[in-house]
Amino acid sequence: MDLSRCAVGAATRIVDVDVEPGMRRRLGELGLRPGAVVQVTQDVRRQGRVLAVGAERFALDVRTCTLIAVEPVGAAEPALEQAARA
Amino acid sequence: MSCHEPAQVQTPVATLGRRATVALVGSPNVGKSTLFNAATGARQQVVNAPGTTVELATGRWREADVTLVDLPGAYSLLPRTPDEQVTADAVAGRGGPGEIDVVVVLLDTTAIARSLYLLGQVATADVPVLVALTMQDVAAARGVLIDADVLAARLGVPVVAINPRTGDGLDRLAATVQETVADLAGAPRVAGPARTTAAGAAHPGPSSDGADVADDGDARLADADALFGWVQDVLAEVQGPTPADGVRAVARTRSDRVDAVLLRPWVGVPVLLAVMWSLFELVTVAATPLMSWVDTVVNGWFGGLVRTLLSGLPDWVSGFVVDGVLAGVGTVLSFAPLMGLMFVAVALLEDSGYLARAAFVADRAMRALGLDGRAVLPLVIGFGCNLPALAATRTLPHARQRLLTGLLVPLTSCTARLTVYVMLAAVFFPDNAGTAVFGMYLLSALLVIGIGTLLRRTAFRDLAREPFVLALPAYQRPRLRAIATSTWVRVRSFVTKAGTIIVATLSVVWVLMALPVTGGHRLADVPVEDSVYGWVADGVAPVFAPAGFDDWHASAALMTGFVAKEVVVGSMAQSFAVAEPEDPSLPGDLGTQLRATFTRTSGGAPGAAALAFMVFVLVYTPCLATLSEQARLFGARWTWAAVASQLVLAWVLAVLVFQVGRLL
Known part of the structure; x- marks a missing residue:
């Protein structure tokens, strides 16, 4: 599964980042590296996604989201899940 | 160690034989420039880093009695942009603002992991380091708490919690800087990170305006991983251990709630267009009376006075002074309100946190042109007036993107050109005047697209299309005093240099x-x-x-x-x-x-x-x-x-x- 398919509020762990090495390092420096747990806080459809990485928020375009493989972790955070339904 | 009362210290001037230079290092949006403006007030100047188009602000911090340098925001000292290259070079003592005696690293509490990563890189450069901890209020709202004293004990260097927006903690930071400068040899170093490839920002890189500043091999990735290991160790001590599943609860913030509305395409795009329209109106309708007033005062009233005073001299003398020199001064000063308005508007958008959202909303359209989402701002403003549009290019984080956008701005048809179109269209195409004028605007847009594409494929081939990953700062109330100071410095720079x-x-x-x-x-x-x-x-x-x-x-x-x-x-x-x-x-x-x-x-x-x-x-x-x-x-x-x-x-x-x- 990749980030573009994640539901809002679902905690996911990054398992792979399929971009060129320099960009992979930069994404890692921003906290988006294998092993990191992130949550989608906004789904802006074809525009992209907003992720919570710790207390930070990052906007990513859809294409980049498709290059980040993730796996589900734990249960969805209730507040965000509620927001997603709204 | 987090709080240092002013002590009996030697003056930096006496110790070094010159005033010490202190550099501010931090990631974008950490509050670095806000701290700089608060510390230096209007006692600052903006210059380009040698051989580059990257701006460096320097000024005097009276309270600490040092020269303060505001280095470009950087996520890492392994640079990927010319701006980061300037910062990496400066920390490593290569070029830039000259010898740096102390680095103040600003840690964003909301992004403590990557902030510590940057600190780790700076620490390996073997330069005295102080830490300023910012954004604690925003982080607390998101459930992240970092104790400055605990962090200072772990890092082994002074950590001062500050709020650059309110000025809280600045006096303590000034005192700590002064103490450190007074005893540079004995200044503590950050405990922990081993010297890696990133150490000393040793990446040689090309010139800061150069093309490829990315250079990555397995060694650099391994260095980054090692540094992140150190970061995790530090965080485990100051934040407590990460839960077994690695999941910390994400608190839904006010900014999240605003974004849930503002980033929706059917809301975000109209809001962006409304903001663009407001800026357009600002540089046309709102600025015009101010510009006319200044012109009337300088060229009319003051020009008349000067002409009267010079009436005893040959006509050519008063003609040169009034119609030559003073007309030039009048032109410069009449543009000053326009530039001031634009600097204020851009700063408001940036400081409030909206600009990053605008970049996200506009990104898809601008990417079709090969530009950053933030380029939408100067290009739209350019249709009002090219001059403030150039001022708006400063919102682009990448020097090459700024340059490319700055080269495209003159192709946007400003309103001054409209008078020529309207007159000629009325004379030569009276039945289709509107179509002729519209054609000029259409051609202008096509030229921006065409020339932009051409430049991307020739002189700007190095601007590779990168994944869009942009930090969204929390929405905050803009600080008018800081904006006023920043605007004054930039307008002054325009008047004295371009003038x-x-x-x-x-x-x-x-x-x-x-x-x-x-x-x-x-x-x-x-x-x-x-x-x-x-x-x-x-x-x-x-x-x-x-x-x-x-x-x-x-x-x-x-x-x-x-x-x-x-x-x-x-x-x-x-x-x-x-x-x-x-x-x-x-x-x-x-x-x-x-x-x-x-x-x-x-x-x-x-x-x-x-x-x-x-x-x-x-x-x-x-x-x-x-x-x-x-x-x-x-x-x-x-x-x-x-x-x-x-x-x-x-x-x-x-x-x-x-x-x-x-x-x-």
């Missing part, structure tokens, strides 16, 4: 118009056609024969338009010795003269010649003020290259339009 070029050029133009080339005229009392200026215009005119307007009135108007497009119509009226039309759409005698002239020079195809003239006005050098600002921001080399390219492109397109048009 010098404007005043000098306008003075030269006056001299050319005052010097007669035929007999029977006195200095400064000569019709345009008998002046050096008219003589040059006459000499230049044949160049435009293939474009259908080989006439000195037209070339003289274009030469004047080099100074400002607003005066093209007036220049034509002056050279034809007819009254300047109050309304360009009702050109009266000027229209009659123009039609007769263009009919003669075009061999019976005046419409095609007029269209070619309009195209030339659209494409060639926008105005002297814009050029001066380009030179200030991007340097003389790029500016002259842009001028030459614009002139060649304008001529080629004008010839093409005329040659095709006269066949229709």
Whole structure:
């Protein structure tokens, strides 16, 4: 599964980042590296996604989201899940 | 260790033989420039880093008695942008602002992991380091708490919690800086991170304006992983261990709730358009009365006073002072409110946190042009006025993106050019005037797209399309005092640097118009056609024969338009010795003269010649003020290259339009 398919509020762990090495390092420096747990806080459809990485928020375009493989972790955070339904 | 009371310290000047230099290092949006502005006030200057188009602000921090340098925001000292290269070079003691004695690293509490990563890189450069912990209030709202004392104990260097927006903690930071500077040899170093490839920002890289600043191998990735290991160790001690599943609860914040609405396409796009429209109105409708008022005061009231004071001297003296030098000063000062308004508007958007959202919303459209989402701001403003549009390029985080956007801005058709279109369209296309004017705007947009694409494939091939990953800062209330200080410094920089070029050029133009080339005229009392200026215009005119307007009135108007497009119509009226039309759409005698002239020079195809003239006005050098600002921001080399390219492109397109048009 990749980030573009994640539901809002679902905690996911990054398992792979399929971009060129320099960009992979930069994404890692921003906290988006294998092993990191992130949550989608906004789904802006074809525009992209907003992720919570710790207390930070990052906007990513859809294409980049498709290059980040993730796996589900734990249960969805209730507040965000509620927001997603709204 | 987190709080240092002022102590008996030696002055830095006595210790070093000079005032110590302290650099601020931090990631974008960490509050670095806010801290800089709060510490230095207006005692600062903005200069480009040597050999680059990357801005560096330096100033005096009186409370700490040091020179403070605001280095460009950087996520890492393994640079991926020219801006980060400047920061990496400065920390490593290469180029930039000269020798740095102490680095203050700003840690964003909301992004503590990546902030510590940057600190780890700086620490390995073996330079005394202090830590300023920011954004604690925002982090607390998101459930993240970091204790400055605990962090200081773990890192082994002073950590001062500050809020640059309110000024809280700045006095303690100043005292800590002063103490550290007084005993540089004994200053503590950050405990922990091993010296890696990133150490000392040793990445050699190209020039800071250079192309490929990315250089990555397995060693660098391994270095980064090792540094992150250290970061995790530090976080485990200051935050407590990570839960077994690695999941910390994400608190839904006020910014999340606003974004849930504002980032939706059917809300985000209209809001972005509304913001763009407001900026457009600001640089056109709102700024115009202010500019007119300044012009009236300087050129009217003050000019009259100076002319009276100089009445005992020869006419040419008062003419030169008032119509040359003072006219230049008036031009510069009349642009100052416009620039000030734009700097304030951009700062408000940036400081509130909205600009990052605007970039996200506009990103897809701008990427089609190969530009960053944030380029939408200067390009839209450019249709109002090119000068503040250049000011808005500073919101782009990448120097090469700023340069590319800055080169495209003159192709956006500003409102000053509109007066020329309206007049010529009314004269030559009375039944389709609106279509002709619209065509100019359409051509302008096509040129931005076309030239942008061409540049991306040639001189800017290094600007690879990168994944869009942008930190969204929390929405915050803008700090008006800091914005006012920043605006004042930038307007002052424009007036003193770009202003010098404007005043000098306008003075030269006056001299050319005052010097007669035929007999029977006195200095400064000569019709345009008998002046050096008219003589040059006459000499230049044949160049435009293939474009259908080989006439000195037209070339003289274009030469004047080099100074400002607003005066093209007036220049034509002056050279034809007819009254300047109050309304360009009702050109009266000027229209009659123009039609007769263009009919003669075009061999019976005046419409095609007029269209070619309009195209030339659209494409060639926008105005002297814009050029001066380009030179200030991007340097003389790029500016002259842009001028030459614009002139060649304008001529080629004008010839093409005329040659095709006269066949229709």
